[in-house]
Amino acid sequence: MTFSDQLEKRFAELATHYPIKRSALIPMLLYAQDEVGCVSDEVVHEIAVRLDLTDLEVRNVVSYYSMLHTKPIGKYNIQVCTNISCMLRGAESIFDHIRKRLGIGHKQDTPDGMFHLEEVECIGACCWAPAMQIDYVYHENLTPEKVDEVLEGLKKNL
Amino acid sequence: MKITNYQLPITNYKFAMAALTSHPDEVKVVSRRFGQGATDIDRYLALDGYKATQKALAMGSDAVISEVKASNLRGRGGAGFPAGMKWSFVPKQSPKPKYVLCNGDESEPGTCKDRLIFEHDPHSVIEGVIIAGIAVGSHQGYIYLRGEYRYLIEIMEKAVADAYARGFLGKNIFGSGYDFECAVQTGAGAYEVGEESALMESLEGKRGIPRVRPPFPAVVGLYGGPTVINNAETLANVPHIILGGGEWYAGLGPPKNGGTRLFCLSGSVNKPGVYELPMGYNLRKMIDEVAGGIWNGRKLKAVQPGGSSVPVLTADEVDIAMDFDSVGKAGSMLGSGAVVIIDDSTCMVKYALRVMRFYQHESCGWCIPCREGTDWLKKTLVRFHSGGGVRRDIDNIQYLAENMLGRTFCPLGDAAAMPIISLVKKFRKEFEDHLEGKPCLYEDHSKIAQLPVLTAYDHRAADPWTHAH
Numbered sequence: 044m045t046f047s048d049q050l051e052k053r054f055a056e057l058a059t060h061y062p063i064k065r066s067a068l069i070p071m072l073l074y075a076q077d078e079v080g081c082v083s084d085e086v087v088h089e090i091a092v093r094l095d096l097t098d099l100e101v102r103n104v105v106s107y108y109s110m111l112h113t114k115p116i117g118k119y120n121i122q123v124c125t126n127i128s129c130m131l132r133g134a135e136s137i138f139d140h141i142r143k144r145l146g147i148g149h150k151q152d153t154p155d156g157m158f159h160l161e162e163v164e165c166i167g168a169c170c171w172a173p174a175m176q177i178d179y180v181y182h183e184n185l186t187p188e189k190v191d192e193v194l195e196g197l198k199k200n201l
Numbered sequence: 202m203k204i205t206n207y208q209l210p211i212t213n214y215k216f217a218m219a220a221l222t223s224h225p226d227e228v229k230v231v232s233r234r235f236g237q238g239a240t241d242i243d244r245y246l247a248l249d250g251y252k253a254t255q256k257a258l259a260m261g262s263d264a265v266i267s268e269v270k271a272s273n274l275r276g277r278g279g280a281g282f283p284a285g286m287k288w289s290f291v292p293k294q295s296p297k298p299k300y301v302l303c304n305g306d307e308s309e310p311g312t313c314k315d316r317l318i319f320e321h322d323p324h325s326v327i328e329g330v331i332i333a334g335i336a337v338g339s340h341q342g343y344i345y346l347r348g349e350y351r352y353l354i355e356i357m358e359k360a361v362a363d364a365y366a367r368g369f370l371g372k373n374i375f376g377s378g379y380d381f382e383c384a385v386q387t388g389a390g391a392y393e394v395g396e397e398s399a400l401m402e403s404l405e406g407k408r409g410i411p412r413v414r415p416p417f418p419a420v421v422g423l424y425g426g427p428t429v430i431n432n433a434e435t436l437a438n439v440p441h442i443i444l445g446g447g448e449w450y451a452g453l454g455p456p457k458n459g460g461t462r463l464f465c466l467s468g469s470v471n472k473p474g475v476y477e478l479p480m481g482y483n484l485r486k487m488i489d490e491v492a493g494g495i496w497n498g499r500k501l502k503a504v505q506p507g508g509s510s511v512p513v514l515t516a517d518e519v520d521i522a523m524d525f526d527s528v529g530k531a532g533s534m535l536g537s538g539a540v541v542i543i544d545d546s547t548c549m550v551k552y553a554l555r556v557m558r559f560y561q562h563e564s565c566g567w568c569i570p571c572r573e574g575t576d577w578l579k580k581t582l583v584r585f586h587s588g589g590g591v592r593r594d595i596d597n598i599q600y601l602a603e604n605m606l607g608r609t610f611c612p613l614g615d616a617a618a619m620p621i622i623s624l625v626k627k628f629r630k631e632f633e634d635h636l637e638g639k640p641c642l643y644e645d646h647s648k649i650a651q652l653p654v655l656t657a658y659d660h661r662a663a664d665p666w667t668h669a670h
Contacts, residue, residue, distance in 0.1 A: 060343075060384035062298070062424055068406035073348055073389045094406070107408040107565070110348045110390030126310040127509055127541055128467035130555055135648070164392065164559050165310040165509075166349050169467040169539065170474045171219055179351035183219070 044085045050078050054093075064094045068104055072111055081115045109163075117152040117159035119197055122176045125162050128169035137173050138162055140187045144194065157198070219317060222474030224491045228453060230461050231437050232477040235321040240356055242363040245324045251369055253440035257332045258377040260443075262293075265336040269439065271447030273459030277314075278304055278395070278432030279507065279536045280612075281525040284439075288429055290419035291337040297426035299339035301330050302404070305346040305353075305433040306388055306395040310509035310559060311539030314463035314475050315433040319346065319353040322437065323360035327370070327383060329436025332443060334381050337429050342383040344433075345400055348390050357385045392563035396611045397430045398422075399565070410567045411611035434463055434538075454480030458524035462538050466492040469499060469544035481522040488519065488542055499544035503627075507536020509556050510616030512623035513543075533623075548643035549628040550635055553621055554582040560617035571614035574605040578621060587649045588638045595632045599625045 046054070053074055057067040068090065075086045082105050084098075091101045105111045121141060125134040141160060145153050149162045168174035171183035175190075182193050221236050229235075239245045257265050270285030291299060303326055307315040318326060330342035344361075346354050361383055364370045372380050386404055388394050394403045398412035401423045422428020438460060442450045451459040458480040464487065467473045471493030478487065484506060488494070495501050501516040506523065511534040514521075521531045528535045543552065561575040578601055585594055602618040602625075609615070625632060634642060641649060 060386075063405065065406035066386075066404055069389050069403060070387045073387055104406065104408055108348070108389035108391055109562075125555075126559055127505075127552070127555055128311050128473075128539075130552075131468040131541070131543060131547065139648075164562060165308060165312075167307055167313045167316050167347070168219070169311050169313045169541075170222075170465050171313075172467060172473070176349060179349070181219070181352075 044089050046075065047078060050074060065096065068094055068096070068101065069108065072101075072105060072108075076111060082111050082113050083115075084113075087113075118157050120159045120161065120178050122161045122163040122166065124164070124166045124168065124172070124174050124176075126165040126169075128165070129172040129174060132172045134173035137175070137185050137187065137190060140190055141175075141194075144191070158194075219313070219320060220474075221317075222472060222476065224476050224478075226482070226486075226491060227477050228461050228479050229477055230441050230450075230453070231318060231322075231325070231434060231463060232475075233441075234325065235317060237321075239322050239324065240320075240360065242324065242360070242367065245322075249444065250324055251328060251375075253443040254328050254331050254335075254369065255375050255377075257335045257443050258375060258379060262336055262338060265332060265443065268447040269336070269442055272438075272442040272450040273447075273454070273457055274435065274438055274442060274450065275458065275525055276432055277434035277438070277462065277538065279309065279510070279534070281535060284431060284435055287419065287431070288333065288336045290417070291339075291427045291429055292420065293338065295338075295427050297424070298341060299337055299426050300423040300428040301333045301337065301339045301342040302397075302400065302423065302428060302430040303330050303342065303344040303433050303436050304395060304397065304400060304430055305344060305350070306391075306400060307350075307433070307537075308347055308392040308395050308563075309537045309539060310556075311465060311467055311505065311541040312508055312537040313465050313467075314538060316350065316353060317463070317475055318433055318437045319350065319357055323357050324364065325437045325440055326357070326433055327360060327364055329431075329433075329439040330383055331370070331374070331381050332439050333429050333431060333436060335379065337427070339427075339429070340380050340382060342381065343386050343404060343423075344383065345386045345388060345394075345404060347394075348388045351387075354385060354387050361385055391565075392559075393565045393611070393613060396613065399611065400430065401428065408565070410565050411613075413610055455522065455524050455527075457526060462523070462535075464491075464523070465537075465539045466542065467539065468542040469496055469547070470494065470542050471496050478523070480524040481527065484514075484519045484521050484523050484540070487523065487540065492540075492542065495542070495544050497544070497546075499546055501542065502545040502547060503543040503549065505533075505539070505541040505543075505620065507534045508539040509541065509559060510534075510612075510619060511536045512619050513627060515627050534619075546643065548586075548641055549624055549631045550582065550586050551641070551644065553624045554579070554586050556620050557582050557617065560613065564613060564617070568609045568614070570605045570608040571617065574601055574614065575617050577601055578617070585632070585635055586641060588635060588640060590632075590635055592633075592636060595625060595629065598632075 123138045173185045174183040274284045275281040394409035399409040403409040418428040503513045525535045557579045561579040566572045602621040605614040605618040
């Protein structure tokens, strides 16, 4: 399979960082997932070949890291933190609000393939809680109104 | 294609920047360049940037280590181990290359301080890594950030590239004849990787599973070479110690607890935020004054003074100095500097359940007391919180947690057990209030997750409309 030039450049750069090839595995998986949409069988095989690993060795690693997923998900990945600092400031009602608004639950996708919702562990936004990340972008000090605004904004983006 | 999403952090950059807070009692050392544009290398140089590295190169290994020892700098990741001493354990001569690792896998619930350092002062971390390298005779550093911190990885990568372009990294740095290479590495979502040996496994491209010690990383670490691994905040303090002197830094805090600390005040308070306060600052004052007191006119119920993995303190126990030794004496730990403040509208059984759900999710599964213990505890607490508990469960929860202590390869087992033991001991009445099918006093009952035997195993995925706790 082929990756974009931008990603190939990144992979080439990564390879220069370590004394052993395998060290590039986790960043390669994450960056490939960003481009392809998930760590598909094709991605697993391609990366395994490049790093002189078996597909199984790569799969063993993929299953450990919670950001990696092997199936495609909705275009926008909404990850709501409900850990202690966020919970104390109303994260559960934020999660409920999004759930009702989109009509989906934890690790589910909207039928139009637009949104994927996930309840996640601490994302390091404790002092700006409650918070969520949508495709790596932090949205903090959330209120239901602010959530609506963000989701509307994403729909307009399309 | 997802590639368009990948562009988002750039176009929506304002969303990524975390808001800064301040208080007159702050003593700014690590945070002195916050909000001053120090991500730009020229601006960083104008703010005394890279002077410490040049000074350290002139001082040499032994002098750097003794300066850091004199500073009483202790590990900011949680364990509080003296940094200078850690460095001195690395053998001078080694047939294998030595490594310096910066642990930026910040994942302890309640902790968000390293994020600000990477965002506002990335070069100070690079300097810390280089100076640690000079101290132990290493020529390669890695800065490991959690995968969720993508915008910070971009900031750090740019900072490293800028430093290379100026000759501050690479061959013959600052014309000193000393070579030092440095790279930024991303994780992909795993709390466990914040544990030192698991981080090394991850950096070697494997599952983040802890290693058996001894041998300790200072002797056999990354790629089998002697390795120094420090938290990002610890390393970001080092350039300031080299420039200001160990004695000055030690003097900022009480004996054996040098310097300042980035305290992440979060939870039920009016002004949550990251504040840099001297070690030994009074916890009550921190809650009432710095964090602006408890929100919504509520009262303080409990505090976790060092992240989700430390024993809770009750409202009567907060009149203590926030340094490693004083918090230890009070029966808790200073941990990662995350002060989670809990008001009196919170159900402590639910709190215990949320903490345990986290550790159950993050346990790597390598050793049995942690893997099974966290799972049993989570299931018991789900049942207990929904009103299905029996009196024996209360002692059983404590018994299970106590049997995890000290019986695991890494501290995750202890981290899961300690808060639970303290919650049962200090809030036993709240556990008793949930007995005999009595409804939780605090929660909307339609939202309490039911007995695990009555719902599918992964209750979060089972029914989108029933809130899962």
